[in-house]
Amino acid sequence: MLFNSLAFFALLLPTVALYWSLPWQKGRLWLLLAASLFFYGYHHWPSVFLLLSTIGFNFIAGRIQQRRQSWPLLWAVVGANLSLLFWFKYAAFIATNVNAALALVGVSLDVPVPPVFLPLGISFFTFQVVAYQIDVHRREIEAEPSLLRFAVFKCFFPQLIAGPIVRAKALLPQLRDVIRFDAAGFHQGLWLLLAGLALKIGVADVLAQFADEAFRAPGTLTTIGAWTGLYAYAFQLYADFWGYSTMAVGLAALFGLELPLNFDTPYAATSLQDFWRRWHITLSVWFRDHVYIPLGGNRHRPGLNLVLTMMLAGLWHGAGWPFVVWGLGHGLWLALERRIPSLPFFTDNRAGRFLRLVLVFHGVCLLWVLFRAPTLAAAGEYFARLLSPPFNSSKVPSALASWLVVFALAQQSVAWTLVDRRFVKLPLKAQWALASVAIYLILAYAGAKVDFIYFNF
Amino acid sequence: MKTRRNQTIPPTRRLLAFVAGLALLLCALEFLVRHRAALFEGASHRALAKAAMSETHPRVDVLFLGTSRTQDGVSPALVTRALGELAPALEGFHGYNAAFTGSSLDALRSIAPRYQTRQGIGAVIIELSDPQISNDPSPWEQAGPTSVTFEDKLARQLRKLALIRYRTAFLTDNLGRLPALLLFAPSLGGWETRGVDQVASWLGRKEPAATDFDPRLWTPEVFTPSAPPRKLTAAHDIVATRLADLARSFMDHGIRVAFAVPPLTRRWQPAPERDEMRPLFSEVARRGGCEVWNYAALPLLDDFSRDSSHLNSRGRAHWSRALAQPIARLFEGR
Numbered sequence: 028m029l030f031n032s033l034a035f036f037a038l039l040l041p042t043v044a045l046y047w048s049l050p051w052q053k054g055r056l057w058l059l060l061a062a063s064l065f066f067y068g069y070h071h072w073p074s075v076f077l078l079l080s081t082i083g084f085n086f087i088a089g090r091i092q093q094r095r096q097s098w099p100l101l102w103a104v105v106g107a108n109l110s111l112l113f114w115f116k117y118a119a120f121i122a123t124n125v126n127a128a129l130a131l132v133g134v135s136l137d138v139p140v141p142p143v144f145l146p147l148g149i150s151f152f153t154f155q156v157v158a159y160q161i162d163v164h165r166r167e168i169e170a171e172p173s174l175l176r177f178a179v180f181k182c183f184f185p186q187l188i189a190g191p192i193v194r195a196k197a198l199l200p201q202l203r204d205v206i207r208f209d210a211a212g213f214h215q216g217l218w219l220l221l222a223g224l225a226l227k228i229g230v231a232d233v234l235a236q237f238a239d240e241a242f243r244a245p246g247t248l249t250t251i252g253a254w255t256g257l258y259a260y261a262f263q264l265y266a267d268f269w270g271y272s273t274m275a276v277g278l279a280a281l282f283g284l285e286l287p288l289n290f291d292t293p294y295a296a297t298s299l300q301d302f303w304r305r306w307h308i309t310l311s312v313w314f315r316d317h318v319y320i321p322l323g324g325n326r327h328r329p330g331l332n333l334v335l336t337m338m339l340a341g342l343w344h345g346a347g348w349p350f351v352v353w354g355l356g357h358g359l360w361l362a363l364e365r366r367i368p369s370l371p372f373f374t375d376n377r378a379g380r381f382l383r384l385v386l387v388f389h390g391v392c393l394l395w396v397l398f399r400a401p402t403l404a405a406a407g408e409y410f411a412r413l414l415s416p417p418f419n420s421s422k423v424p425s426a427l428a429s430w431l432v433v434f435a436l437a438q439q440s441v442a443w444t445l446v447d448r449r450f451v452k453l454p455l456k457a458q459w460a461l462a463s464v465a466i467y468l469i470l471a472y473a474g475a476k477v478d479f480i481y482f483n484f
Numbered sequence: 485m486k487t488r489r490n491q492t493i494p495p496t497r498r499l500l501a502f503v504a505g506l507a508l509l510l511c512a513l514e515f516l517v518r519h520r521a522a523l524f525e526g527a528s529h530r531a532l533a534k535a536a537m538s539e540t541h542p543r544v545d546v547l548f549l550g551t552s553r554t555q556d557g558v559s560p561a562l563v564t565r566a567l568g569e570l571a572p573a574l575e576g577f578h579g580y581n582a583a584f585t586g587s588s589l590d591a592l593r594s595i596a597p598r599y600q601t602r603q604g605i606g607a608v609i610i611e612l613s614d615p616q617i618s619n620d621p622s623p624w625e626q627a628g629p630t631s632v633t634f635e636d637k638l639a640r641q642l643r644k645l646a647l648i649r650y651r652t653a654f655l656t657d658n659l660g661r662l663p664a665l666l667l668f669a670p671s672l673g674g675w676e677t678r679g680v681d682q683v684a685s686w687l688g689r690k691e692p693a694a695t696d697f698d699p700r701l702w703t704p705e706v707f708t709p710s711a712p713p714r715k716l717t718a719a720h721d722i723v724a725t726r727l728a729d730l731a732r733s734f735m736d737h738g739i740r741v742a743f744a745v746p747p748l749t750r751r752w753q754p755a756p757e758r759d760e761m762r763p764l765f766s767e768v769a770r771r772g773g774c775e776v777w778n779y780a781a782l783p784l785l786d787d788f789s790r791d792s793s794h795l796n797s798r799g800r801a802h803w804s805r806a807l808a809q810p811i812a813r814l815f816e817g818r
Contacts, residue, residue: 032635033635033638033639033642034634034635034638037634037638209495210494210495210496210498210499211495211498211499213499214495214498214499214502217499217502217503426656426657451495451498455498455501455502455505458502458505459502459505459506459509462502462506463506463509466506466509466510467654470647470648470651470654471651471652471654471655471656472655473651
């Protein structure tokens with residue numbers, strides 16, 4: 028169920044009302060579980076059984092791990108979780124590539140290609156339980172003794188489909204305590220929900236039209252058209268996922284729970300490392316803790332570890348070569364940045380920082396081409412229009428130009444209101460003004476109902 | 485200072501004040517939109533805007549429907565001025581250009597009843613062109629989801645709110661129509677899409693007539709109802725029937741109908757209107773029982789147009805003058 032659908036809000040309002048009217052914690056948890064399963068199964072109910080079986084499996088595995096602290100068990104459990112992800116997300120990709128590779132050497136084996144079916148959110152909830160199993164094994168957390176709490180942790184609907192990837196140590200303790208109504212938290216949650224929805228509907232979906240148009244036929248674009256199309260995609264992706272994550276945090280707040288924010292004005296980063304500290308923060312932390320550091324981290328071959336980690340991050344985003352090359356590009360850039368932390372001509376004054384910001388933003392944008400293009404050939408075609416002659420221009424649609432400028436200028440201020448309950452601390456008039464802008468964007472631009480981009484990952 | 489005062493209010497009261505304020509704002513907006521529903525409905529789509537603006541004119545004798553080709557190409561004031569010169573009995577007639585960018589067959593069929601029920605319209609000239617028959621239906625004319633999912637039912641309930649029903653009026657592009665709807669509408673002929681032209685018309689500027697008009701250059705190819713039957717492609721066969729139905733629906737209300745194919749530049753070769761669409765014109769005339777005036781066949785000079793299919797102000801003056809001739813014939817044939 029989409030967060031920007033009417034059906035979702037029809038489910039949400041009675042759930043919130045019922046949740047706060049229930050006097051006992053267990054009843055609330057059961058309600059959250061039921062709502063989450065309904066939310067998950069709304070479009071494809073058989074997927075609920077997959078979710079329930081991974082909950083049961085990981086609950087039991089966690090309990091055994093707690094007693095035995097066994098490496099083989101950890102490998103087996105992590106392997107089992109990843110094999111599910113592997114089957115649903117990568118089996119077709121691998122089979123296709125194996126067939127292609129064999130055909131190149133003249134062998135016709137015809138490895139059967141399984142039908143592509145990706146259960147919603149599998150990449151997210153798999154990573155969440157893998158982290159849980161590792162944390163239990165490391166004794167960073169106790170295995171959850173209550174199946175109900177574990178199930179709510181695993182399938183709490185605001186974060187089930189597209190994150191944030193919430194660690195057990197952040198969410199489970201909140202589920203153990205009796206949750207009391209906190210008006211300020213609820214108030215901030217309402218704003219997060221409104222702001223996130225406005226970002227999705229009023230910014231991402233509007234920019235999507237321009238980005239889709241640009242990537243539909245890159246060969247026909249002028250240089251200016253290609254760049255503006257790329258800017259549109261860069262901000263569409265940002266507004267889309269930032270909006271979703273913000274809504275997720277806001278929704279959790281309506282139930283008195285706190286989730287981590289996933290974005291911190293990433294396009295204001297002045298280095299790629301800085302960018303990854305601000306973009307999809309919970310995923311970056313996951314890869315740092317569970318891939319980069321186990322590979323050796325900063326201690327042993329950090330450059331290679333970065334490249335491998337980012338290639339895996341690319342593959343996590345999608346089973347396709349463009350994603351792998353996108354990850355490789357980020358990995359190489361991060362490794363290079365590590366070797367040359369600051370170039371001498373970038374002084375650390377305001378102008379130098381701005382220049383770095385512009386360069387990092389454009390570098391990230393160029394790599395987004397690989398993220399968006401369906402194939403490497405299509406990405407190559409788009410790169411050709413961006414970077415090679417003839418350098419020609421065309422009129423930039425005024426709607427696109429104004430939308431990009433307004434969003435680029437406003438994002439910092441919007442982000443400011445999303446943290447530390449700052450919105451609640453604003454004067455009421457300012458709150459009403461901001462909320463009115465959000466409602467205006469939702470009201471006027473709702474209808475396109477484009478899926479959240481990160482649902483695909 | 486204000487923030488500090490704000491913080492002294494208990495959180496529950498702040499939350500309630502925030503929610504109540506928003507609810508009040510939404511109620512006020514709902515009241516406003518409900519109260520001025522016609523205005524907001526008009527702003528929500530260019531076709532509806534044209535219809536709403538035409539209703540501010542006390543009298544419309546000749547109506548033009550079509551796409552941007554007709555919208556840019558016809559000045560109703562010039563047409564009716566020429567009508568008065570050609571036939572004194574038609575002096576004082578008023579016209580309105582209700583054509584709009586992106587018009588489609590579905591859009592025409594949806595908007596037609598609004599004009600058919602209006603008193604006084606004597607003739608309607610409907611554009612017949614490739615875009616007019618091939619454009620996608622715009623969101624406005626899709627009556628709503630036909631499936632009966634939970635989501636659709638909710639959407640239908642929500643549409644009972646005027647704020648939701650006319651919410652597309654709030655799109656930034658559509659908000660720009662409000663000044664025209666509120667202020668300029670009675671003085672506009674319908675071809676003025678730019679703000680400067682709207683203001684100029686409002687201030688009383690009259691479009692200059694074509695001074696060097698040569699009727700021999702602007703004589704259209706005419707398809708009459710007596711044309712012999714022609715074999716059409718399956719797609720064109722459907723279009724011909726729909727256009728004929730549309731023509732008859734106007735005639736049923738006592739309105740004369742003719743189809744006009746807008747001029748194209750000579751450079752555009754081959755243009756569908758010059759080549760493969762001619763059998764369709766013939767069939768539309770035959771099935772609809774009305775004439776089709778094909779101006780696309782004219783060897784038009786480039787300085788009449790701003791691009792291959794849209795006339796500039798000089799082209800508008802000339803085509804408006806040219807249209808007066810067959811329109812006069814249409815009225816005289818009563």
